[in-house]
Amino acid sequence: MTAAVFGLLLFGAVPIALVLVISAIWYIQSSGNEVLFDSFAQQLFAGVESYGLMAIPLFMLTGELMNEGGLTKRLINAARVFVGGFRGGLAYINLLANMFMAAIIGSAASQIAVMSRAMVPEMEREGYDRSFAAATTAAGGLLSPIIPPSMLFVIYGVLAQVPIGDMFLAGILPGLILGAAFCAVITAIGLARGFPKGGWMSRPEALRALRDCAPAALIPVAIVGGILLGIATPTESAAVASLIAFLIGWLLYGEIKLSHLAEVFVRTAKNASLVIFLVAAANVFGLVIVYEAIPQQLAERLSALTSNPFVFLLILNVGLLLIGMVLDGISALILIGPILLPIATGIYDIDPYQLGVIMCLNLVLGLLTPPVGAGLYIAAAMSQAKPTDIFRELLPFILVVMVVLVMLSYWPAITTALI
Amino acid sequence: AEDFRLGLLTPPQHMWTLAANSFAEQLAEASGGAHSVEVFPARQLGNEAEMLQLMQTGALDMAIITVAEISNRAPEFGAFYAPFLADDIAHAGRILRTDETRALLDSLPGTVGVVGIGYGMAGLRQIVGRGPLESAADLDGLKVRITPFEPIRDFYVALGMAPTPMPLPDVYDALANGQVDAVDMDAEIIWLQRYSDHAQTMLETNHMMFPAVALVSARIWAGLSEEDRAMISELLGAAIDSTIDSYVAQDPVWLADIAGTGITYTAVDADFFADATAAWDAIWSERAGDTLTTLRAVADATRE
Amino acid sequence: MFLKRISRAWARAELAAAAALAVAITGLILTNVVTRAMNNSIFWIDELAIYAMIWMAFLAASASLAHRDAISVTFLKEVLPAPAARWIDIFVDVVVLGFALAMVHFCWRWFDPIDFARAGFDVIAFQGATFNFIYSEPTMTISVSKVWVWMVMPLFALGATLHAVANLVARLSGAETAEAIPLPGDRP
Ligand code: NA
Numbered sequence: 001m002t003a004a005v006f007g008l009l010l011f012g013a014v015p016i017a018l019v020l021v022i023s024a025i026w027y028i029q030s031s032g033n034e035v036l037f038d039s040f041a042q043q044l045f046a047g048v049e050s051y052g053l054m055a056i057p058l059f060m061l062t063g064e065l066m067n068e069g070g071l072t073k074r075l076i077n078a079a080r081v082f083v084g085g086f087r088g089g090l091a092y093i094n095l096l097a098n099m100f101m102a103a104i105i106g107s108a109a110s111q112i113a114v115m116s117r118a119m120v121p122e123m124e125r126e127g128y129d130r131s132f133a134a135a136t137t138a139a140g141g142l143l144s145p146i147i148p149p150s151m152l153f154v155i156y157g158v159l160a161q162v163p164i165g166d167m168f169l170a171g172i173l174p175g176l177i178l179g180a181a182f183c184a185v186i187t188a189i190g191l192a193r194g195f196p197k198g199g200w201m202s203r204p205e206a207l208r209a210l211r212d213c214a215p216a217a218l219i220p221v222a223i224v225g226g227i228l229l230g231i232a233t234p235t236e237s238a239a240v241a242s243l244i245a246f247l248i249g250w251l252l253y254g255e256i257k258l259s260h261l262a263e264v265f266v267r268t269a270k271n272a273s274l275v276i277f278l279v280a281a282a283n284v285f286g287l288v289i290v291y292e293a294i295p296q297q298l299a300e301r302l303s304a305l306t307s308n309p310f311v312f313l314l315i316l317n318v319g320l321l322l323i324g325m326v327l328d329g330i331s332a333l334i335l336i337g338p339i340l341l342p343i344a345t346g347i348y349d350i351d352p353y354q355l356g357v358i359m360c361l362n363l364v365l366g367l368l369t370p371p372v373g374a375g376l377y378i379a380a381a382m383s384q385a386k387p388t389d390i391f392r393e394l395l396p397f398i399l400v401v402m403v404v405l406v407m408l409s410y411w412p413a414i415t416t417a418l419i
Numbered sequence: 420a421e422d423f424r425l426g427l428l429t430p431p432q433h434m435w436t437l438a439a440n441s442f443a444e445q446l447a448e449a450s451g452g453a454h455s456v457e458v459f460p461a462r463q464l465g466n467e468a469e470m471l472q473l474m475q476t477g478a479l480d481m482a483i484i485t486v487a488e489i490s491n492r493a494p495e496f497g498a499f500y501a502p503f504l505a506d507d508i509a510h511a512g513r514i515l516r517t518d519e520t521r522a523l524l525d526s527l528p529g530t531v532g533v534v535g536i537g538y539g540m541a542g543l544r545q546i547v548g549r550g551p552l553e554s555a556a557d558l559d560g561l562k563v564r565i566t567p568f569e570p571i572r573d574f575y576v577a578l579g580m581a582p583t584p585m586p587l588p589d590v591y592d593a594l595a596n597g598q599v600d601a602v603d604m605d606a607e608i609i610w611l612q613r614y615s616d617h618a619q620t621m622l623e624t625n626h627m628m629f630p631a632v633a634l635v636s637a638r639i640w641a642g643l644s645e646e647d648r649a650m651i652s653e654l655l656g657a658a659i660d661s662t663i664d665s666y667v668a669q670d671p672v673w674l675a676d677i678a679g680t681g682i683t684y685t686a687v688d689a690d691f692f693a694d695a696t697a698a699w700d701a702i703w704s705e706r707a708g709d710t711l712t713t714l715r716a717v718a719d720a721t722r723e
Numbered sequence: 724m725f726l727k728r729i730s731r732a733w734a735r736a737e738l739a740a741a742a743a744l745a746v747a748i749t750g751l752i753l754t755n756v757v758t759r760a761m762n763n764s765i766f767w768i769d770e771l772a773i774y775a776m777i778w779m780a781f782l783a784a785s786a787s788l789a790h791r792d793a794i795s796v797t798f799l800k801e802v803l804p805a806p807a808a809r810w811i812d813i814f815v816d817v818v819v820l821g822f823a824l825a826m827v828h829f830c831w832r833w834f835d836p837i838d839f840a841r842a843g844f845d846v847i848a849f850q851g852a853t854f855n856f857i858y859s860e861p862t863m864t865i866s867v868s869k870v871w872v873w874m875v876m877p878l879f880a881l882g883a884t885l886h887a888v889a890n891l892v893a894r895l896s897g898a899e900t901a902e903a904i905p906l907p908g909d910r911p
C-alpha cells in the first residue's frame with residue numbers, strides 16, 4: 001500500500017522530497033508505529049546535520065561565481081585550444097572537465113549541479129542537443145564519487161572499517177576506466193549522429209585564450225592543492241575557491257558586478273536547498289525503512305540464492321540498481337552497507353574494497369535512474385531540459401556503467417591493484 | 420510478547436555489536452521465544468544523540484552508547500573522565516563494576532529519560548601525533564581531534580591545545596591532510612584505522628577511561644512487567660559487562676600491534692601532563708560535584 | 724490577491740534570509756581556514772556553520788514550495804491533456820498543503836507548547852511529566868539550548884502552510900496567471 005501511495009505521489013508530480021516524507025508518514029501510520037511521529041520533525045532536521053553537506057552550497061557558490069565572473073567561459077575556451085577542432089570537441093571537453101572536477105568534488109549531486117550550469121549552455125550554443133548536453137554532464141557527474149575525494153567512500157570506509165585513504169586508492173583505476181568508457185560512448189554517438197564540428201583557433205587566438213584562463217586555473221589548483229597539501233578540508237577548499245573565483249571575476253576580469261552578488265547568493269541558497277532538503281527527506285524515508293528492518297530481509301533472501309561470489313555480485317548489482325532507483329546514494333549505502341558487508345566478506349570472501357567500489361558505483365548510478373534520481377532532476381532543473389529526454393540520452397552511458405560494473409565484479413584486481 | 424529494537428554505533432563485527440547479538444539470542448531463549456530483539460548496528464538509527472532522542476520518545480527500546488553522550492545531558496557523569504582516574508585497563512574495569520558506580524545510573528530516568536542497565540567499556544584514551552611529541556610543551560598550540568563532549572575538551576584546553584570536535588569518519592583524513600595535529604583515541608581504532616600511516620608519534624597515555632552504558636527507554640521500561648524487567652536487566656547487564664573482559668584482554672594486544680608498526684612509541688604517565696589534571700579537577704569538582712569525589716574514592720579502593 | 728501577496732512577501736523574506744545564511748556559511752568556513760592557519764582554531768565554528776546551512780536549506784525549501792519549483796517528476800503531467808494536467812496541479816497543491824499541515828502537527832507534538840506552559844515553563848517539571856526532553860537538549864559547542872536551533876522546523880512548517888494555502892486558493896480561484904512575479908534569483 002505504501003508503494004502505491006509512493007507511486008501515485010511520484011508520478012502525480014508531487015515534489016520528490018515530499019513524496020519521500022509523505023510515504024514515510026504513511027508507512028508509520030499504517031504500521032502502527034505512531035511513536036515515530038514524536039521525533040519526526042527532529043529526524044528531518046538531524047538528517048542534514050552534517051559537516052560534509054556544507055560542501056554542496058560552497059561548491060555551488062564557486063560554480064555560480066565562476067560562471068558569473070567569466071572564469072568557466074575562459075577555462076572552456078582554453079580547453080578548446082586542445083580538442084576544439086575535433087568533431088564533438090565540446091563533448092570531450094565536458095567529459096575531461098568532469099573528470100577534473102571529480103578530483104575536486106566528492107558528491108555526484110553537487111558536481112552535476114555545478115557542471116550542468118556551466119557546460120550545458122555552452123554546448124547548446126555550439127549546436128548540441130540540450131538533452132544530450134545535460135546527459136553527458138550528468139554521466140560525467142558519476143565520476144565524482146569514484147575518483148577521489150568521495151563522500152560515499154568515506155562513509156563506506158567507516159562502515160567497513162577499512163582505511164579511507166586506501167578506499168580512495170581503490171577508486172582511481174575504476175574511475176579512469178569509467179572516464180575512458182564514457183569517451184568511447186561519446187565517440188560512438190558522434191559517429192552515428194554527426195556532432196557539430198568546431199574550428200581550430202589561430203595561433204594568436206590560442207595564445208590569448210591560454211593567457212586569459214591562467215588566473216581561472218587557480219581555482220582547481222586551490223581546491224586540489226588545498227586537499228592534497230592538507231591545508232583544508234574539501235568544504236574549506238570550496239570556500240577558498242569561491243573567494244578566489246570572486247576576486248578574479250571581480251578585480252581581474254571585471255565581470256562580476258557587486259550589485260549582482262545578492263542574486264548569486266539567492267541562487268546558491270535556492271539550488272543548494274533543493275539538494276539538502278532532498279537529503280533530509282531521504283533520511284527520514286531511510287529511517288522508516290531501517291526501522292522496519294526491510295534491508296535485512298532483502299539481504300537474507302539474496303544470500304539464500306547462490307554460493308558463487310561472482311554470481312552473488314551480479315545479483316547484488318541488480319539488487320543495488322533497484323534500490324538505487326528509489327533511494328538516494330548516501331542513505332542507501334548507510335541502510336544496506338552494514339547488512340551486506342558481513343554477508344559479502346564473511347560468506348563469499350569478497351574483498352571489502354572491491355565490494356565498496358561496486359556498491360558506491362551502483363548507488364550513484366541510482367542518481368540517474370527514475371523514478372527517484374536526484375542527479376537526473378538536478379540536471380533537468382539546471383539545464384531546463386526534460387528529465388525524460390535526458391534519461392533517454394543517458395541510456396548508452398548507463399549501459400556502459402553496467403558493463404564496467406560486471407568487469408569490477410569479475411576482476412577484483414581493478415580495485416585492489418593500487419592498494 | 421515484545422519485539423524490541425536495540426541500536427548502536429559500532430559496526431557488525433565489533434565487540435559491542437557481538438554482545439548485543441548474544442543478548443538478543445539469550446532474551447529470545449529465556450522468554451521462550453516470546454520476546455525478540457532486532458539489533459541495528461553501525462548507526463543505522465542515527466548517531467548517539469539521535470538514538471537517545473528516539474529512546475526518549477519510546478521509538479527505540481534499547482541502545483548501547485558511550486557515557487560521553489550521557490555526560491552532555493547529565494554533567495555528573497563527566498566524573499568518569501577524570502584524567503588518570505584508572506591506572507590501567509583492568510583497573511578501569513574494576514571501577515566500573517562497583518556498586519557506587521552502578522548507583523549513579525539511578526538518576527538517569529529523570530535527567531535523560533532512560534534506564535541504565537549496566538556499564539561496558541571501549542578501552543582507554545591515547546594520543547597520536549603527526550609530529551614528535553617529547554614533552555607536554557610539544558602539545559601546546561596543537562590542534563587535537565576530540566570526541567565532542569565537555570570533559571575531554573577541558574582536559575586538552577588545560578594542556579594549551581586547540582580541541583577540534585570531529586566525528587570518527589573524518590579523523591583518518593584529517594590526520595592525513597594535517598587538519599589536526601593530534602588525535603585523542605583508543606587503541607582499537609588507532610590500530611584498526613591505521614592512524615600510524617600518517618602519524619609519527621604514539622603516546623601511550625591511558626589518560627582517560629571510556630565507558631559504555633546499556634540503556635532502555637524509560638517510557639518502554641514503564642510498560643514492562645517486573646518479570647520482564649528482571650530478565651532484561653540480567654541478560655543485557657551481563658552482555659554489556661562482558662565487553663569489559665574483552666577489552667581488558669584485547670587492549671594490550673592492540674597496543675603491541677601499534678608499537679609494531681614502527682611508529683615512535685612512548686609510554687608516559689600523569690607526570691607528563693604536569694598541571695593539566697589539577698586544572699581539570701578544578702572545573703569538574705564544581706560541575707560533577709560529589710560524583711567526582713565518589714569516583715576518586717572508588718578508584719583508590721579498587722587500586723591494586 | 725491578498726493571501727498570495729503575503730505568501731510572496733514571506734517567500735521573499737525567506738530567500739533573503741537564506742541568501743544571508745549562505746554568506747554566513749562562506750564567511751564562517753573561511754574564518755576557520757584563516758584561524759587554523761594561525762594555529763588558533765575556533766572550535767564552535769563548524770557547528771554554527773552546519774546550523775546556518777540547515778536554516779538556509781529549510782527556509783529556501785519553504786520558498787521553493789511557494790514558487791512551485793521543487794524537484795518533481797512531471798512526465799505524466801506533460802503527456803496528459805490540459806484539463807487532466809490541471810487536476811494534477813490541484814492534486815499537487817492539495818498534497819503540499821497536507822504535508823505542510825502534517826509538519827505543523829509534528830512540530831506541535833514535539834514542542835508541546837501547551838504542556839510546557841502548564842508546567843509553568845519549568846523544564847524539569849515538563850520533562851518529568853511528558854518524557855519530552857526537547858527543552859534540555861544541549862548543543863555541542865555553541866552553548867545555546869538546541870531548541871533555539873530547532874526553531875527552524877516550526878518556521879518551515881508555518882511558512883510551507885502559508886504558501887500551500889495561498890497557492891491552492893489562487894489555483895482554485897483561477898487567479899494563477901498572476902503568478903509570474905519575478906523574484907530576485909529566479910532563473911530566466
Ligand atoms: Na571525487
Ligand code: NA
Pocket residue numbers: 324325326327365366367368369370371372373374
Ligand atoms: Na534512482
